[in-house]
Amino acid sequence: MQVRQPTPAVQTLPSPGAIKVACSNCSLRELCLPMGLSPDELARVDAVITTRRKIKRKTPLFRNGERFHALYAIRTGVFKTCVVAEDGRDQVTGFQMAGEIVGLDGIVNDHHTCDAIALEDSEVCVLPFDRIGELSREVGALQHHLHRVMSREIVREHGVMLLLGTMRAEERLAAFLLNLVQRLQARGFSQSELVLRMTRQEIGSYLGLKLETVSRTFSRFAEEGLIEVHQRHVRILEVERLRALLTPAGAA
Incomplete structure (x- = not known):
């Protein structure tokens, strides 16, 4: 290194x-x-x-x-x-x-x-x-x-x-978004809306994913009605469905 x-x-x-x-x-x-x-x-x-x-x-x-x-x-x-x-x-x-x-x-x-x-x-x-x-x-x-x-x-x-070793791309991104919202909520912010201060490239680096995979997964979540995305503004619409991705049933 x-x-x-x-x-x-x-x-x-x-x-x-x-x-x-x-x-x-x-x-x-x-x-x-x-x-x-x-x-x-x-x-x-x-x-x-x-x-x-x-x-x-x-x-x-x-x-x-x-x-x-x-x-x-x-x-x-x-x-x-x-x-x-x-x-x-x-x-x-x-x-x-x-x-x-x-x-x-x-x-x-x-x-x-x-x-x-x-x-x-x-x-x-x-x-x-x-x-x-x-x-x-x-x-x-x-x-x-x-x-x-x-x-x-x-x-x-x-x-x-654990994220890098066992989870698929959609599971990694779901866990990342849920973690951010949880941490922001502890600081008095919204339970469902956040502004991503980091780029898609930086998210991918952290999650062990390529930029294209991060962008594609964001688009998939939006198409499935899990989130709304406007540039760096993200609104979580279906928090329970996001959480379900991290359960054995959601990962099946």
Whole structure:
């Protein structure tokens, strides 16, 4: 696997002009932080997570090979993580949205092992890893929450392996759409409508499908009345029929 040359350190450390932020006043606090923190514990978290960074669309938050300094809680926007395959193409390994944390890949050897690219103008809160680690040892709920975040990423990776290893194209796309809607619903968005911030090519890379297969499967779902598609706007019309594709009966 190829390793890209690190980009300048401005992408890994908070800039002098970074925006001040207070977790205690953030609407996404319940997604990023554990429930039930006392006012004193929240104040201590606020003292550690003090900066916010804006990332322009198509700009890297960090690159493969860069020194690991911090985790990043996404406040607004969507990111993709990807690695460079042997043939030089980007292989998408995940999509992350508001309330989720990116940068966990860097913990294992103090360097990032993938790229994180903004798919739209985005904003992240910087979680300095050393200071977060120290605080989590003193605030048990925070340490437990970090462990849950890491476990969730492991479960998600296992889910992707299942997608790539056993599912047909229509099953992969159905699972992808249902997962996106579920995650957006947890953030207060519609249960049936979404705007795809990623391209068909990026979806195909993530699902292990060719662009033509992704486009053909979207068209098939639309023809069968499962979804409505208008460019990147998708409306799910028959959620139960989509779910049925993932059951033994639907896969028969």
